[in-house]
Amino acid sequence: MIAIDTNVLVRVLVNDPKAEEQCQFARDLIITNKDIWVCRIVLVETVWVLQSSYKFSKDQIVAVLEKLIEHPSIHLEDADNLDNVLTLYSASNAGFADCLILDNAQHRQLVLHTFDLKLSRVHGAMQVGK
16 A cells, blocks of 8 residues: 555546646656555645646536545545545535544544634534633
């Protein structure tokens, strides 16, 4: 098993004409290695890059993450919880990282306290300072 970072994962997911050689190398790496490890931080960074640099919509990001969850060669950290994270993310205005944080708290049966108004509207989170 090998681990990949955000740059490699993004190159696998996006056809970037400015980085054609890197895209091909990243895809070959996935094909050659049957087991790929992707940690949560890489997922958070990948979502951020897809939104900010490639202007992916939330629906597009959810579709990409669902394909990653289902991919037989890709092993995502805490994959069992990602379905719940995607449900929270899809149904709210909260960001992906915030939904991941909330899911982590809920998994431990904790209420998440936050200043983030969008996140505080999601069940299991509570706005601080009101």
